[in-house]
Each structure stands twice: as C-alpha cells, then as structure tokens.
Amino acid sequence: MDTAEHGTSRKRLFIGLIAGTCTLVCVLLALLWVIPYIGLRNIHPYAPWVLGAILGTLFVLVLWASLGLLLSVLSPRPLPLAQRMRGVTVKLLLPLMSLLGRALGLSKEDIHTSFIKVNNELVLRELGRFDPSRILLLMPHCLQNSRCEMRLTYDVDNCKRCGTCPIAALLELRDRYGVHLAVATGGTIARRIVVQKRPKVIIAVACYRDLASGIQDTYPLPVFGVLNERPNGPCLDTLVPLDNLEAALTRFIKP
Ligand code: SF4
Numbered sequence: 161m162d163t164a165e166h167g168t169s170r171k172r173l174f175i176g177l178i179a180g181t182c183t184l185v186c187v188l189l190a191l192l193w194v195i196p197y198i199g200l201r202n203i204h205p206y207a208p209w210v211l212g213a214i215l216g217t218l219f220v221l222v223l224w225a226s227l228g229l230l231l232s233v234l235s236p237r238p239l240p241l242a243q244r245m246r247g248v249t250v251k252l253l254l255p256l257m258s259l260l261g262r263a264l265g266l267s268k269e270d271i272h273t274s275f276i277k278v279n280n281e282l283v284l285r286e287l288g289r290f291d292p293s294r295i296l297l298l299m300p301h302c303l304q305n306s307r308c309e310m311r312l313t314y315d316v317d318n319c320k321r322c323g324t325c326p327i328a329a330l331l332e333l334r335d336r337y338g339v340h341l342a343v344a345t346g347g348t349i350a351r352r353i354v355v356q357k358r359p360k361v362i363i364a365v366a367c368y369r370d371l372a373s374g375i376q377d378t379y380p381l382p383v384f385g386v387l388n389e390r391p392n393g394p395c396l397d398t399l400v401p402l403d404n405l406e407a408a409l410t411r412f413i414k415p
Contacts, residue, residue, distance in 0.1 A: 171281075173266075174274040175230060177257040182226035184260060189219045229253065232285070233278055246282045249275070250379045254372070272372040276385040279375050283382045287361055289414040292338035296359035297409070298374075300366045300388065301345040302398045303327060312343040326400045333402070337409060347377060354378065363408050365400050384408050 193208075193215045225248045254275050261271040301313070305325035310318045312327065321328040327343070334341040340357050344350035354362065362383045364374055371385040386408060389399040 170270075170274040170277040171233065173270060174257075174278045175233060177261055177271070177274070178226050178229055178253060180264075181253060181256045181260050182222060185222045185256070186219055189215045189222070225252070232282060246279065246286060246382070247379060249278065249282065250376050254376065269368050272368040273387070276368060276371050276375065276387070280384055283361070283384050284411070287382055287412065290360045290412055292413055293340070294358075294360040295337075295339040295409070295412055296354070296357050296362045297330065297334065297339055297341045297405070298350060298353065298362050298364040299327075299330060299341065299343045299400070300370065300398065301343055302395045303330075303365070303388070303400060304343065306397050313345055313349060316341055316343050325397065326402070329402055330400070333406060333409070337413060339409065339413070347374070350374065351377070354381065361412050363405065363412070365405065367394060367398075384412070 193212050229249055257275070258268070258271055262268070303326050304310075304312055308322075308325065310320060312318055316327070316331065319327045319331060321331060323329075330341055340359065342350075342353045342357070344353060359381070362378065362381065363386065364371060364383050365386045365388050366374060367388055367390065371383075371387065375383045375385060386401065386405050389401060391397075391399065
C-alpha cells in the first residue's frame with residue numbers, strides 16, 4: 161500500500177531530481193556559451209552574441225519548464241498548462257532525471273516510482289470524469305495464476321472465475337462499473353488494445369519499470385499508474401491492490 165509518508169518522500173525525490181536536472185542543463189548551456197566565446201569572436205564580432213541569444217533562449221525555456229512543473233506538483237489546484245507540464249515531465253524530464261539519478265547512485269525503482277507518483281498527481285489534476293465505456297483497466301499478464309491454462313489476452317472472459325488469482329475479482333469490478341478490462345502480455349498488444357477501445361483514460365497496473373515506460377509510450381493519452389504487488393518476485397503470480405484500483409476507478413467515472 162502507498163502510505164502518505166512514502167508518497168511525500170517520492171514527491172520530494174522527484175522535486176530534488178527536477179531541480180538537479182534543471183541546474184545541470186543550465187550549467188551545460190552556460191558552458192556551451194562561454195567555451196567557444198573567445199574563438200567565435202575571431203570569426204565575426206557578433207557571433208558570440210548570436211550564439212549567446214540562442215543558448216539564452218534555451219536556458220529560459222528549461223528554467224520555465226522546470227519551474228512550471230514544480231508549481232504543478234506543489235500547487236493544490238490545476239494550473240492552466242497542466243497537460244503541457246505532463247508532456248514536459250514525460251518526454252523530457254524523465255530521461256534527464258533518470259540519467260542524473262543513476263549518476264547519483266539512486267535506484268531505478270526509486271526514480272521510476274517517484275515519476276509515477278508525480279504523473280498520477282498531474283493526471284488527477286488535469287482530468288475530469290468520463291463515461292465508463294471510455295475507461296480502460298489495463299492489467300499485466302503476470303496477474304494470472306501461472307498454472308492456469310485459460311488464454312486471456314484475446315478475451316479476458318475466457319477466465320472461469322475460479323478465484324485463484326486476482327483476474328476473477330477484476331472481472332467482478334469491470335461488471336460492477338461497466339468499464340473495459342484487458343490483459344496484455346507486452347507493449348505491442350497493449351497498444352493494439354488502446355487503439356481498439358479508444359479510452360479517454362487508462363488505469364494501468366504493472367511494475368514500476370513497465371508503468372514508467374507505458375506512461376511514456378502512451379503520451380498524450382493519460383495513464384494513471386497503480387503498482388502491482390510481487391510476493392513471489394517479479395513477473396510471477398503478482399497481485400493487485402484492489403482498494404487502490406477501485407478508488408482510482410471511482411475517481412474517474414462520471415457519477
Ligand atoms: S481466476 Fe482462475 S480461471 Fe481465472 S485466470 Fe485466475 S486462475 Fe485462471
């Protein structure tokens with residue numbers, strides 16, 4: 161379960177990484193301007209200033225994006241550019257943050273989990289509520305009991321609802337709320353399901369690695385991520401925190 165304390169420390173980690181990434185990029189841009197400065201003057205007297213203007217614009221853009229994102233994360237209310245901020249986070253800052261985090265010796269799990277936490281907050285602030293038919297619950301294949309022989313990828317209703325694994329409870333949740341439920345074995349199948357169902361929001365359950373890459377791949381379609389539980393190690397007979405999932409579901413469904 162995601163405790164409030166854990167959530168806050170993940171958010172703090174994310175904020176630290178954004179601040180570090182922003183500083184690093186700005187220092188690099190400043191260096192790019194300073195280093196060729198002396199050489200450029202020999203080419204043309206105005207050349208250093210032209211390069212300075214280009215790099216200065218980039219400097220302001222990175223600073224603007226990072227500050228905007230920090231405000232989005234810290235503000236209790238949605239900001240006008242919430243979707244842009246999510247795009248900047250997903251496409252630009254996550255790869256940069258991952259590099260910086262790795263260089264600082266942070267684990268991928270910590271970096272990705274903090275990214276998922278902040279992504280979820282931005283999605284919650286940006287989105288309203290939808291008809292159940294526009295909501296997709298996307299599950300990983302490893303939730304299915306490893307000894308069950310039913311094929312769920314093409315039709316989740318092949319499940320006999322024996323209750324050995326979480327799929328039976330997920331089907332019950334789907335029927336109760338009228339949303340879509342799909343089980344995917346990988347990114348390609350997940351993409352095909354998304355094209356078929358055309359959801360407005362995806363509530364995805366997976367490990368931190370698959371969730372972080374899924375959120376990136378699916379952008380601009382919003383994904384709310386719920387981490388799975390792995391009592392038997394990765395990818396084997398995993399579990400889903402049903403309370404968290406149902407809470408997310410009721411948040412996005414039109415009353
Ligand atoms: S609930 Fe039973 S039948 Fe359904 S997928 Fe799990 S083990 Fe198989």
